[in-house]
Amino acid sequence: DSGVTQTPKHLITATGQRVTLRCSPRSGDLSVYWYQQSLDQGLQFLIQYYNGEERAKGNILERFSAQQFPDLHSELNLSSLELGDSALYFCASSGADLSPLHFGNGTRLTVT
Amino acid sequence: QKEVEQDPGPLSVPEGAIVSLNCTYSNSAFQYFMWYRQYSRKGPELLMYTYSSGNKEDGRFTAQVDKSSKYISLFIRDSQPSDSATYLCAMSAKAQGGSEKLVFGKGTKLTVNP
Numbered sequence: 001d002s003g004v005t006q007t008p009k010h011l012i013t014a015t016g017q018r019v020t021l022r023c024s025p026r027s028g029d030l031s032v033y034w035y036q037q038s039l040d041q042g043l044q045f046l047i048q049y050y051n052g053e054e055r056a057k058g059n060i061l062e063r064f065s066a067q068q069f070p071d072l073h074s075e076l077n078l079s080s081l082e083l084g085d086s087a088l089y090f091c092a093s094s095g096a097d098l099s100p101l102h103f104g105n106g107t108r109l110t111v112t
Numbered sequence: 113q114k115e116v117e118q119d120p121g122p123l124s125v126p127e128g129a130i131v132s133l134n135c136t137y138s139n140s141a142f143q144y145f146m147w148y149r150q151y152s153r154k155g156p157e158l159l160m161y162t163y164s165s166g167n168k169e170d171g172r173f174t175a176q177v178d179k180s181s182k183y184i185s186l187f188i189r190d191s192q193p194s195d196s197a198t199y200l201c202a203m204s205a206k207a208q209g210g211s212e213k214l215v216f217g218k219g220t221k222l223t224v225n226p
Contacts, residue, residue, distance in 0.1 A: 002155065002158075004155070034138065041218075042216060043156070043200070043216045044215070045132075045214070055211060056211050056212070058181075060139060080121055088153075088181035090156070091124075092155075097206070097212045098143070098144050098204050098205075098206070098212055100146050100158050100161045101130075101158070101214070102158060103148075103155035103156045103157070104155050105154050105155045105174075106153075106154075106155050108153070
């Protein structure tokens with residue numbers, strides 16, 4: 001168990017809808033990362049937060065947004081969903097720069 | 113040229129075989145090197161974390177880093193069916209502005225047959 005908790009485990013929704021994915025980092029970790037993994041694709045970095053502030057941005061669509069709250073949990077909001085957004089979304093946390101990431105078990109999003 | 117190259121496989125070996133998984137990279141700034149194991153429908157799990165060139169051993173797993181050749185390897189001895197998974201390499205460096213640059217390989221899918 002990595003200590004990173006993601007909810008929900010599965011989400012099925014329709015095109016055009018909006019969903020929120022939630023992540024609780026490991027105790028003491030200040031950094032939270034969001035990744036997207038499509039079928040047979042590698043991990044695509046979306047965004048990183050550190051202690052509530054946005055730290056780095058990857059290939060995150062404008063329809064997607066995220067935030068990290070004072071208790072350090074993070075939410076990833078996906079709106080105007082398209083079929084191509086169907087993927088596994090992983091959250092990871094780390095304690096400091098250059099320390100390894102610890103991943104949750106992901107949220108599987110299916111857009112129909 | 114991609115920053116990190118990893119052969120996607122798939123790789124299929126008999127139980128008990130020695131497995132060698134490899135990644136090459138182009139950015140000499142990478143300082144930290146990691147291997148993750150990902151079972152189907154699960155999150156990547158950290159296996160090995162190394163900093164310098166050389167070998168690091170943990171049970172049946174050995175991570176090897178050759179910075180001069182920009183090449184890292186993960187060896188699995190006495191492979192077991194439970195080792196069947198996708199293995200991802202990852203590497204990181206300090207980026208401009210003090211932030212971190214972290215890059216993952218696309219992963220190699222390994223099957224160990226009983």
